[in-house]
Structure formats: structure tokens, C-alpha cells
Amino acid sequence: MIRLAAFAAVLLASSAAFAAPTLRAEALVSAEIVTLGDLADDAGADAGVALFRAPDYGLTGAVPADVVIAAAxxxxxxxxxxxxxxxxxxxxxxxxxTGDQVMEAIAARAAADLGAEPSAMRVTLDDDRPVHLSPQNRGAVEVSQFALDSRTGRFEALLGADRGARGTRVTGAVVETVEVAVTARPLARGEVLRDADLIVERRPKAGNGGAVDLEGARGLATRRALREGQTFRANDLMRPQHVERGGFVTLVYGGSGMSLSLKAKALASGAQGDLIDVQNVQSKRIVSGVVTGPSEVTVTAAPTAIARR
Structure with a gap:
């Protein structure tokens, strides 16, 4: 009886040693190349035999059994x-x-190449779905290779291609932006800008290099009508016009210990501090004065001394 059991054990061991590799329905692989041992039980000494290339990271591919057998x-x-x-x-x-992690890495790389701040970079991906990298990449997403077309903003990047791992390719567009002030509502000519009239946005640097920022626009007046959402340029703005050409102003004479106010007609428009000509309504004399307030022009010499004709 003992001899029979021993014989059976030897027979089973012999059968196991010569068992044919049998395919499994599912396989998880981590290497670049799929081996017979990844796909079959009882592969034995042939477990390391290379069969074909693995799918990309995180993806699953269905391989027909007869294709595996033919490769073996x-x-x-x-x-x-x-x-x-x-x-x-x-x-x-x-x-x-995630796509956000990829865009953050691309923004940092593009900013380094362009000498800009990462926060100034606007990145869009052609496919913003999550991407998969080598499981060896545990830290921050690394951009191993990066090519940027400065004319179109199109880029191609390879992520995580370090430590011998195959990288993951992503494509998209990246644009450097600047902060600019834009109109929060339609504005008529001559309106003085208040904080409520302005919104700060990031716009592409290309084409907005001459745009005015918030500090540069605040307190100025529009030189022409502007639509909502429009950026400001230097020639769109002017100092607030306190005096309009052809309008009536108060002409204030000051100096030599005396002060006198008369009614006059402005011969030119002017902002605070501008020197303009005005005509005394009564005497028709033309004098030059400084705009000192809304509808107010001041001269500092006596009336008889400053009359030009």
C-alpha cells in the first residue's frame, strides 16, 4: 500500500513537470514585453519567453488564444x-x-522655456481624459520631452519617460497670457472709469501687448464708445475732460491779492491741468488759463494784463 502511494506521488510529480503551458483568461503585466509566463500556467522554464509588446499603461487589450499560441x-x-x-x-x-495634473506640468515646462511664470500659461489638451504613466512614476508628473511651435502654440510632450520607462505622449496648445482690464459694460465716450466698470482678465499676450492694466485704466475717461468685454489701449483712454470745446465755463482770475469770476466760452476741450484758451463773454477778449475743475478755468494774472486782444 505504501509502495502504491509513493508510486502515485512520483507519477503526479512527473505529470506536473511535463504539463503543457495552459492559457489564462486574464493577465496583469507591468513590463514592456509580455512573456509566456504572464499568460499561461505551468510555463516552467519557458515562462520568460517574449511573445509581444504590452498595451500602453493602464490599457487592456484582448488577444485571441490562437495568436498567443502562434507567437509561442x-x-x-x-x-x-x-x-x-x-x-x-x-x-x-x-x-x-488627471488632465489637470498634466496641464500643470505642461504649464511649468512651457513657462521655463519661454521665461515666463507658470500662472501666465493657458494650456489646453487635445484629450483631457486621465492619462496613464509607468507605475514607477510616483512623484510629480515629469515632462521628459517637450516641443513647442511658438507661432501656433501647438505642443507635443512625452510624460514620464525616465528610469527606462516608455513615456506617454500628449498634445495640445499652450498660450502665454497677460493680465488686462476689460470693460464690464458698454461705455459711452467721455465716461470716467470706476472700479465697477472694469474687470481683470487674462488674455493671450500676442495681440494684447499694448493693453492697459487695471491701474493704468482706473480714473481715466473713454476717448470713444467701447463695447462690453473690450480691452483698453492707450489711445482708447484720456484724462477726464472737465471742459468741452464750445461750452461755458467760469473764468477765475487770481493773483495780486484779488479774485474775480467771469463767464467765458471754452475755445478748446481740456482735462485737469490743461492750458486752454477761453473767450470772455462780455468783453470778447481771449485769454489762456489752466483747467482747475469741472467747467472752471483759472488764470493767475490781472484781467487787464492777460488780455490778448
């Missing part, structure tokens, strides 16, 4: 059995990173 035969392994398996789902392990 080409590699010199003849006895692979499909068993009950018709195809194998091969999944490549990978680290998933």
Missing part, C-alpha cells in the same frame, strides 16, 4: 494549450493622472 511557436514553444480560453484580456499596470 515562433519563439520555439510548441506545446501551449488554449484549454477553455478563446482570448486573453491583457492589462498593463499604470499610474493614472
Amino acid at each position: 511557436r515562433r519563439a520555439g514553444v510548441e506545446d501551449v494549450s488554449a484549454g477553455l480560453v478563446s482570448e486573453i484580456a491583457v492589462t498593463r499596470l499604470g499610474r493614472s493622472v
Whole structure:
């Protein structure tokens, strides 16, 4: 009886040693190349035989059993059995990173190349779904290679291609932006800008290099009508006009210990501090004075001394 049991054990061990590799329905792989041992039980000494390239990180590919068997035969392994398996789902392990993480990494790389701040870079991806990297990449997303077309803003980048890992390719567009002031509502000519009339936005630097920022626009007046959402340029703004050409002003004479106010007609428009000509309504004399307030022009010499004609 003991001899019979021993014989059976030897027979089972012998059968196991010569068992044909049998395919599994599913396989998880981490390497670049899929081996027979990844796909089949009882591969034995042939477990390391390379069969084909693995899917990209994080993806699953279905491989027909007969394709695996044919690849094994080409590699010199003849006895692979499909068993009950018709195809194998091969999944490549990978680290998933979000589109936001990818855009942050691209912005940092583009900013370094352009000598700008990462916050100034606006990145869009052609595909903003999560991407998968090598599971070896545990830290921040690394841009291994980066090519940027400065004319179109189009880029192509390779992520995580370090430590011998195959990188993941992403494409999209990146634009350097600047902060500019834009109108919060339609504005008529001559309106003095208040904080409520202005919004700060980031716009592409190209085409907005001459745009005025918030500090440069605050307190000025519009030189022409502007639509909502429009940026400001220097020639769109002017100092607030306190005096309009052809309008009536109060002409104030000051100096020599005396002060006198008369009614006059402005011969030119003017902002605070501008020197303009006005005509005394009564005497018709023309004098020059400084705009000192809304509808107010001041001269500092006596009336008889400053009359020009």
C-alpha cells in the first residue's frame, strides 16, 4: 500500500513537470514585453519567453488564444494549450493622472522655456481624459520631452519617460497670457472709469501687448464708445475732460491779492491741468488759463494784463 502511494506521488510529480503551458483568461503585466509566463500556467522554464509588446499603461487589450499560441511557436514553444480560453484580456499596470495634473506640468515646462511664470500659461489638451504613466512614476508628473511651435502654440510632450520607462505622449496648445482690464459694460465716450466698470482678465499676450492694466485704466475717461468685454489701449483712454470745446465755463482770475469770476466760452476741450484758451463773454477778449475743475478755468494774472486782444 505504501509502495502504491509513493508510486502515485512520483507519477503526479512527473505529470506536473511535463504539463503543457495552459492559457489564462486574464493577465496583469507591468513590463514592456509580455512573456509566456504572464499568460499561461505551468510555463516552467519557458515562462520568460517574449511573445509581444504590452498595451500602453493602464490599457487592456484582448488577444485571441490562437495568436498567443502562434507567437509561442515562433519563439520555439510548441506545446501551449488554449484549454477553455478563446482570448486573453491583457492589462498593463499604470499610474493614472488627471488632465489637470498634466496641464500643470505642461504649464511649468512651457513657462521655463519661454521665461515666463507658470500662472501666465493657458494650456489646453487635445484629450483631457486621465492619462496613464509607468507605475514607477510616483512623484510629480515629469515632462521628459517637450516641443513647442511658438507661432501656433501647438505642443507635443512625452510624460514620464525616465528610469527606462516608455513615456506617454500628449498634445495640445499652450498660450502665454497677460493680465488686462476689460470693460464690464458698454461705455459711452467721455465716461470716467470706476472700479465697477472694469474687470481683470487674462488674455493671450500676442495681440494684447499694448493693453492697459487695471491701474493704468482706473480714473481715466473713454476717448470713444467701447463695447462690453473690450480691452483698453492707450489711445482708447484720456484724462477726464472737465471742459468741452464750445461750452461755458467760469473764468477765475487770481493773483495780486484779488479774485474775480467771469463767464467765458471754452475755445478748446481740456482735462485737469490743461492750458486752454477761453473767450470772455462780455468783453470778447481771449485769454489762456489752466483747467482747475469741472467747467472752471483759472488764470493767475490781472484781467487787464492777460488780455490778448
